[in-house]
Amino acid sequence: MNEPTRFIANGRAVAVADDPATPLLDVLRNTLAITGPRYGCGQELCGACMVLVDGTPSYACTRELWSVAGRTVTTVEGLAGHAVIAALLAEQAGQCGYCLSGIAVSAAALLASNAEPSRTAIAAALEPHLCRCGSQPRVLRAVARAAAALKAPAA
Amino acid sequence: MIPNALPKSLADNPMLDRWLHFRPDGRLRVAVGKVEIGQGITTALAQIAADELDVPLARIDMLSGDTEQAPDEGSTSSSQSIEVGGASLRLACAEVRALFVAEAARALNCPPDALAIAHGAITRAGRPTGQSYWTLAPRVALHVAATGAVAPKPRAAHAVIGRSIARRDLPAKLAGGGFVHDIQLPGMRHARVLRQPRPDARLARLDEAALRKAAGGPLDILRRGDFVALVADSETVARRAAIAATTLAVWDGLTPLAPEMAEAGWLRSQPSDDRTAGPPPAAHSGLLRHQASYSRPYIAHAALGPSCAVAWLQGGQLTLWSHVQGVYILRQALAEVLHLDAGAITVHHAHGAGCYGHNGADDAALDAAVIATLLPGTPIRLLWQREDEFGFEPLGSAMSIRLEATLGPDGLPADLLSEIWSAPHVGNTRAGANLLATRALPNPPPAIASNESSNPDPGAGTRNAAPYYAIPEHRLLHHFIPRGPVRTSSLRGLGALPNVFALECFLDELAAFSHTDPLDYRLAMLPDPRARAVLSRAAEMAGWARRGPSGSGTGLGLGFSRYKNRAGYAAVVAEVVVEREVRVARVWCAADAGLVINPDGLINQLEGGIVQAASWVLKEQVAFEAAGIASRNWDSYPILRFSEIPEIRTELLDPGDQPPLGVGECTMGPTAGAIGNAVAHALGARIRDMPFTRERILAAIG
Numbered sequence: 001m002n003e004p005t006r007f008i009a010n011g012r013a014v015a016v017a018d019d020p021a022t023p024l025l026d027v028l029r030n031t032l033a034i035t036g037p038r039y040g041c042g043q044e045l046c047g048a049c050m051v052l053v054d055g056t057p058s059y060a061c062t063r064e065l066w067s068v069a070g071r072t073v074t075t076v077e078g079l080a081g082h083a084v085i086a087a088l089l090a091e092q093a094g095q096c097g098y099c100l101s102g103i104a105v106s107a108a109a110l111l112a113s114n115a116e117p118s119r120t121a122i123a124a125a126l127e128p129h130l131c132r133c134g135s136q137p138r139v140l141r142a143v144a145r146a147a148a149a150l151k152a153p154a155a
Numbered sequence: 156m157i158p159n160a161l162p163k164s165l166a167d168n169p170m171l172d173r174w175l176h177f178r179p180d181g182r183l184r185v186a187v188g189k190v191e192i193g194q195g196i197t198t199a200l201a202q203i204a205a206d207e208l209d210v211p212l213a214r215i216d217m218l219s220g221d222t223e224q225a226p227d228e229g230s231t232s233s234s235q236s237i238e239v240g241g242a243s244l245r246l247a248c249a250e251v252r253a254l255f256v257a258e259a260a261r262a263l264n265c266p267p268d269a270l271a272i273a274h275g276a277i278t279r280a281g282r283p284t285g286q287s288y289w290t291l292a293p294r295v296a297l298h299v300a301a302t303g304a305v306a307p308k309p310r311a312a313h314a315v316i317g318r319s320i321a322r323r324d325l326p327a328k329l330a331g332g333g334f335v336h337d338i339q340l341p342g343m344r345h346a347r348v349l350r351q352p353r354p355d356a357r358l359a360r361l362d363e364a365a366l367r368k369a370a371g372g373p374l375d376i377l378r379r380g381d382f383v384a385l386v387a388d389s390e391t392v393a394r395r396a397a398i399a400a401t402t403l404a405v406w407d408g409l410t411p412l413a414p415e416m417a418e419a420g421w422l423r424s425q426p427s428d429d430r431t432a433g434p435p436p437a438a439h440s441g442l443l444r445h446q447a448s449y450s451r452p453y454i455a456h457a458a459l460g461p462s463c464a465v466a467w468l469q470g471g472q473l474t475l476w477s478h479v480q481g482v483y484i485l486r487q488a489l490a491e492v493l494h495l496d497a498g499a500i501t502v503h504h505a506h507g508a509g510c511y512g513h514n515g516a517d518d519a520a521l522d523a524a525v526i527a528t529l530l531p532g533t534p535i536r537l538l539w540q541r542e543d544e545f546g547f548e549p550l551g552s553a554m555s556i557r558l559e560a561t562l563g564p565d566g567l568p569a570d571l572l573s574e575i576w577s578a579p580h581v582g583n584t585r586a587g588a589n590l591l592a593t594r595a596l597p598n599p600p601p602a603i604a605s606n607e608s609s610n611p612d613p614g615a616g617t618r619n620a621a622p623y624y625a626i627p628e629h630r631l632l633h634h635f636i637p638r639g640p641v642r643t644s645s646l647r648g649l650g651a652l653p654n655v656f657a658l659e660c661f662l663d664e665l666a667a668f669s670h671t672d673p674l675d676y677r678l679a680m681l682p683d684p685r686a687r688a689v690l691s692r693a694a695e696m697a698g699w700a701r702r703g704p705s706g707s708g709t710g711l712g713l714g715f716s717r718y719k720n721r722a723g724y725a726a727v728v729a730e731v732v733v734e735r736e737v738r739v740a741r742v743w744c745a746a747d748a749g750l751v752i753n754p755d756g757l758i759n760q761l762e763g764g765i766v767q768a769a770s771w772v773l774k775e776q777v778a779f780e781a782a783g784i785a786s787r788n789w790d791s792y793p794i795l796r797f798s799e800i801p802e803i804r805t806e807l808l809d810p811g812d813q814p815p816l817g818v819g820e821c822t823m824g825p826t827a828g829a830i831g832n833a834v835a836h837a838l839g840a841r842i843r844d845m846p847f848t849r850e851r852i853l854a855a856i857g
Contacts, residue, residue: 019371019391026391033339036331040459041541042394045789048459077331085329092321092755095763096193096509097328098460104329123797130789132459133193133509134766136800138759 007068009034010078020066025049027065028075036076036101040130047129050102051075057106057128074108076101084108087146088139095133103129107143115151119144161303164188164243168226171254172297174247175204177288183208183215183275188228189240190220190480191324193509194819195756196236198323202752203241206315207248207307209272210288217323220482220504230481230585232512232645233613234722234817237752241815249307251297258295259286310750310812319755324506335478335505336463340534343465345390347397347540348522349383350547351595352783353409354642357381360405369399377529380597384526386535397540411781416640419450419553419844422576427634430609434628437570443668446559449657449843453777454551455792456646460508461539462519462548466527473500473527477520478507484585485517489524491587492596500524511767513584513644515539515548518591525592542787547591550777551646552578552639554616554653558661560626566669567680570628573654577616578639579605580649589642609633613719619651619824622658623717624680640779648820651718652768653845655824659714660831660843673713673832674699683717685747685810689726690715692745696804697728702836708733710837714828716821723748723821727765729801729829733837737847739769739801739830744822746805749813758805761822765803768826770795774846 004015009032018027028034028051037060040048049060052074053067079085084107087093094100103126110117110125117125122143131139161169168174168188176184185204191197197217205212218225228240252272259277260267263284271278277286327333349361358381367374370385372392377384383404385396415421465476473495479485482502490497502520510516523537539547555576563569582605583589593599609631611617617633666676674694681687694713702711710733715726724747732738742765751757774793778785786792827845835841840855 022391026389026394030390034331035337038334038336038460039538039541040461041788043541043788043790046459075331076329080330088329089321089325092319092325092759094193094322094325094328095195095759096459096506097325097333098458098508100329101331120798123800126797129797130459130794132457132511132767132794134763134770135759136766136795136797137762137803140797140800 005065005069007070008072010074016065018065020064022065023061024051024063024065024068025060028060034075034077038098038101047102047106048099050105050129052105052109055109055112057109074105076104079104079108082108083146083149084111084143087142087149091138091142091145093138093142094135099129099131103139107146110143111147111150116147117143161246161301162239162242164226164228164240165246165301168228169300171247171251171299171301173226174244175251175297177292181214181289183210183288184218185215185244186218186221186225187240187244188220188226189231189236190504191506192231192480194760195322195753196231198320199237199752199756200241200244201323202315202320203245204248206313207245208252210275212315212320214275222482222486222502227483230484232480234718234819234821237815238722238817241752245307246303247301249305250301253305254295255288255291258291259284262286262291316752317754320753322756333506334460335465335476335507336460336538338465338476338505338536340465340467343534343536344386344388345393346384346386346523346526346535346537347393348537349385349397349400349404350543350591351381352406354594355408355410356406357408358383358404359407361400362403365403366396366399370396377526380595382525382592382595384529386526386530394540409782412640412779412783413781414779417453417777417779419452419555422553422555422578422636422639425636427576427636430633430635431631432609433630435630437628442569443562444559445562445665445668446557447661447664447843448555448557449653449660450555451553451653451656451771451845453553453641454646454771454775455545455777456511456514456548456551457792457794458508458510458514458544461541461544462515463507463536463538464520464523465534465536466523467534468527468531471499473524475500475502475520475524476505477502477516478505478510479516479520480510480513485520488517488585488587488590489521492521492590492593493524493528511647512551513549515544517585518547521590521592525596545787545792546784549584549642549644552580552616552643554650556653556657558657560661560665562665562668566671568626568665571622571626572630572632573620574632574634575616575620575650576634576636577650578636578643579607580615580643581605581645582607584644604637607635609635614650616650617654618649618719619654619716621720623686623720624677625682626680641784647767648823651716651820652771652823652827655714655716656827656831659825659828660841663712663832663835664841677715685724686715686717688808689724689745689747692806692808693726693728693743696743696745696806697730699728705836706839708837710833710835712829712832712834712836714825714832716824718817718821723816723818725761725821725825727822727825727829729826729833731830731833731837733834733852736849737773737834737852738799739773742801742803742826744803744805745808746818746821747808747810748816748818749810750815751807752815754807757807757818760819761805762803764820764822765826766795766800768823769801769830772827772830772845772847776846
């Protein structure tokens with residue numbers, strides 16, 4: 001039996017007994033039932049599996065479990081109530097929605113470091129993400145909207 | 156009213172209780188056969204039901220795509236879900252409403268026209284009567300056939316139709332769930348399939364010991380003929396096995412592909428079934444004749460999430476969750492292949508990634524079903540690897556198109572000849588015999604050839620090949636190649652994008668001969684006022700009048716079509732900048748979809764089509780190598796990325812009281828035409844073959 005790997009998943013301390021070489025994506029989806037990160041390509045080419053590790057976007061499909069020991073992992077589930085989710089819904093910025101959980105975490109990471117990103121800056125931050133349905137114009141608007149919402153004084 | 160007058164979905168499923176069920180818990184379940192594939196259909200259909208019945212949206216539950224409880228509406232395709240499915244639901248709701256009002260009138264001893272319905276409750280002179288759909292439901296028999304005799308509400312009475320209601324499914328998808336991929340069942344195991352690299356390949360050798368070692372955990376290797384399933388409790392183990400198996404398997408009988416077969420022009424050398432329609436061109440001696448050829452290569456549906464299905468055989472009953480476009484069509488195919496009674500199979504639609512046509516969904520469903528029958532009692536989650544999705548999904552066919560026209564004395568075309576070379580876009584592609592696992596199992600039945608028609612109405616390879624413009628004579632030559640080098644099937648718009656691209660580019664070329672502005676040239680042969688309206692409006696939005704001389708490196712081009720020559724109208728203007736590559740900077744679109752159910756959802760579809768069409772035109776081509784499809788991941792099959800997304804402005808024109816028109820595909824052809832024409836304007840030279848690569852830019856300006 002492996003020594004459990006401990007990390008923080010969406011604010012909750014977890015100890016996972018999986019083989020430390022298990023892809024983080026499988027640990028999240030199958031061991032922890034956190035299904036927001038999605039398998040898309042397995043090669044860091046589409047962004048569907050994106051999660052935040054200590055706040056930085058990271059591909060869960062290639063990242064192995066051991067590498068998140070002691071770190072914090074945030075998935076789209078951990079963004080419940082975040083301005084990015086509200087803005088994506090307000091703009092109806094999706095069609096099939098398969099890409100959105102990855103896009104949401106990258107957008108949240110962008111807004112944490114850049115409160116007023118330009119359209120170009122938003123596009124650059126989302127460049128690792130593919131959307132096949134063509135919802136990108138709405139996603140770009142939604143992230144700008146989330147930035148504005150975060151800047152507005154709390155009601 | 157005769158049953159034939161009912162829209163197809165209602166004629167096929169006339170019993171009203173198949174559509175609507177007022178449940179004892181005070182909710183209304185609306186069951187439909189058209190399924191959610193990212194187009195927002197379940198939201199739009201809920202709006203239709205809410206309006207027709209005067210039931211609040213919040214009290215409606217949608218069930219879509221279910222062989223036990225929902226109507227059989229065939230496949231969700233071809234922009235038919237609102238036109239046919241919506242019209243059917245609307246009529247069913249109107250009729251059910253009338254039955255309830257009649258019953259309420261009896262109960263309240265008053266004439267039916269003294270009653271109204273608000274928020275699901277029966278009112279009289281604006282006051283509650285104590286009756287509602289739910290109080291009356293036990294007394295109203297809905298197990299009766301629709302007659303079509305009750306007219307739906309007039310447009311002026313719509314309160315929910317025409318409003319931008321938020322999608323019902325997106326909140327779950329932004330909370331980590333919502334897809335077939337996310338289903339977890341007790342004892343569920345994970346499966347992958349080792350695929351025949353080419354049709355009819357025979358598995359000569361598979362080193363199972365090496366495979367188990369590579370998998371790194373307990374693995375079941377299930378083999379039936381050349382069908383090999385890899386099943387494990389751990390998805391990690393199943394995936395490792397799948398990756399290793401492709402290199403460990405040795406196959407015989409590979410019919411190789413060659414890189415040049417991936418080019419559309421290769422089809423011209425292939426044996427074809429030639430069909431012609433329309434009169435031969437008349438002799439117009441002495442006038443200018445022009446001809447040009449255009450092409451699109453093979454395109455992948457390239458769903459962002461690979462195909463997936465969950466199957467479970469329990470006590471002889473097979474239950475399947477799949478993201479197919481047609482649950483009943485799949486059930487029939489499964490019954491054929493598995494030698495089961497269709498009644499022993501239940502298919503539930505579950506959401507997948509956007510498919511844009513017939514992709515690997517049906518094949519993955521059969522994979523899962525075969526494995527489930529080999530492991531009775533165990534729920535099986537079958538997922539394709541990304542490389543499987545690109546390697547084995549049916550592709551959108553390459554097309555080569557030659558157009559030829561004679562210009563009359565007025566500078567307008569006096570005739571048009573459209574010559575098309577294409578492999579199938581439709582036709583028995585979902586038959587059980589044609590699914591991938593069937594071909595690998597022992598003693599496969601003969602594959603069924605496509606029965607694709609050449610009639611351009613509504614057309615498959617010939618879709619939109621007949622001009623919507625008033626051109627006096629049109630002749631069509633369709634070189635139908637029933638067996639192309641790879642499996643092909645329906646992809647968004649079928650032949651419409653290549654055909655509209657070719658015609659719209661060709662019209663700009665003819666306009667240049669006539670020294671006429673492309674907009675004026677089109678308007679001179681477009682009698683339909685709705686067509687003229689979208690074209691004029693898109694040009695106005697784009698500031699068409701500012702369009703300067705060609706060759707500046709920046710270009711403005713336009714494209715128009717009415718999808719299938721009878722669905723939604725769209726005109727698109729594209730602004731491009733051509734440097735090392737083509738960049739689409741801005742796009743303006745005007746569309747007319749008749750009655751709009753959900754304007755925001757509709758614009759989402761129009762704009763999604765613009766982005767996807769831009770991606771096809773600028774970037775996409777499936778590559779072949781001897782061993783099969785060479786482009787197996789996003790690095791070798793790039794699509795448009797965020798930094799390349801144009802700014803898009805879209806307007807919906809209101810044509811007055813007109814029926815709804817399908818729009819899922821209507822912007823794609825016009826976008827392709829607009830980009831083709833904008834690039835020609837930017838360069839002063841034309842690129843006629845997709846995709847518009849760096850090499851083709853250089854060749855054009857040569």
